[in-house]
Amino acid sequence: MPVFSIDELRRLGTDILAAAGATPDEASVVAEELASANLVGHDSHGVMRLVQYVDFIRNGHIVPGRQPEIVREGAAFLVVDAHFSFGQVAASWAFERLQQKAKDCGCANAFIRNCNHVGRLGSYTEKAAEEGFAALMSVNAPGPGQVAPFGAMERRMGTNPISMASPGVEFPHVLDMTTSATAEGKLRVAHQSGLTVPEGWMLDGHGNPSCNPGDYYNEPNGCILPLGGPLAHKGFGLSTMVDVFCGILSGSGVGRTDLPRGANGVWIELIDIEQVVGRDEYDKWMGQYETHIKSAKKRPGIEEVLFPGEVEKRTEVSRRQDGVIIPDETWRQLSELAGELQVSLPNA
Incomplete structure (x- = not known):
């Protein structure tokens, strides 16, 4: 490769x-x-x-060249219509404006409608954490989506990811997860690499558990399951709330069949740590917290407890040196x- x-x-x-x-x-x-x-x-x-x-x-x-537009705005919030432009462009544009609002008010929220796929959420929240914010970002798919509701076998919801990030002692802690068992892109990577996927990720088009990612794309289409395995009702519950905050509050909608493919509804919240708790006090508690967690007795075969985002930081070091395999x-x-x-x- x-x-x-x-x-x-x-x-x-x-x-x-x-x-x-x-x-x-x-x-x-x-x-x-x-x-x-x-x-x-x-x-x-x-x-x-x-x-x-x-x-x-x-x-x-995706319609190149269209500019995001603020359709509603207050001191601590804004609602943006991306007019079906690139999601990364709309999200970056909204983040820049939201940072100033959070600095002015202590915390602020943005909602984006009618944008396309925004990419990896952790990228945005990590950048916000590096600027001194605690950040939350979530995205829904207003259209048919890829995920079956708990107990169903038909696509009705998006993978509805959530990312949260905050400054750490050496680098930000970055949680970036789907409320589904996996992201669709991970099925695509496995499919293009000729690999199988773990049990519990998906069903084939007939409602049977499958480890063959091709069954997701074949006719009749398969579907991704909610996060949680036997407790998938919890992942499903999280996903419904993402639909509310990202789809309904943004005005992007839910369950729509009239939108372009890849359409997203987005919710972003930034909290200015200095104003809310004070950075010195935050750093003191964070240092104690990291020591408290990492000093826990390890299970057999486990060398280290890692915070969210540590694997990515280590992968970045490795891939900068050795390159990225495609x-x-x-x-x-x-x-x-x-x-x-x-x-x-x-x-x-």
Whole structure:
């Protein structure tokens, strides 16, 4: 399988998106988010998505060049209509404005409607934590989605991810998880790599448990299960609340069949740590907390307790040094797309 540097992936993404019709600024923002996802090990949200995004542009699901618009606003909130532009662009645009509101008011919320796939949520919340905020971000799929409600065997909900991040002693703690058993992109990575997936992730189109990711894409379509295995009602419950906060409060909607593919509703909250508790006191408690958690007696075979985000930081160090491996099928698709768009490829 070919291996590339982060700079090569960033450049490839920028060139492909620009050739497909994105503005230079849009191409740069989106390519950076995709490459950074690969860098920290979340390949499901990396350059693999370029094929999907170009397809969305060609079919009108993403409309390049449209500017986000504030449709409602108060001292501590804003509601943004992205007009079906790139999700990464709309989310970054909203984050910049929300940071000032949070600094002014102590905390602030943003809701985004009509944007496309925003990418890896942890990227945004981590950046906010590095700026001194505690951050929450969540996304729903207002359309049919990929996930079956608890007890059902038909797609009705999105994977409805949640990310929360806060400053840590050495680096931010970053939780980034779906309320489903897996993200659809992880099924796609496994499918393109010729791998099976763990039990409990999905059902085939006939309602039977399956470990073959192809069963998700075959007709009749399979579906992803809610998070939790035997306790999947808990993942389902979380997912319904994401639909409320991201879909209904943003005005993006839920259960819609009239939206472009990839449409998202977004909720972001930022809390200014300095104003709410004071950074010195926060850092004191965080230091005690990390020591308290990491000093717990380990189970047999476990060397270390890791906080959310530590695996990604270590993966980033490794991949900056050794490069990012791209599955053969993913690279075949990217090569084919680059050829169609007359974009030169980095040397594999």
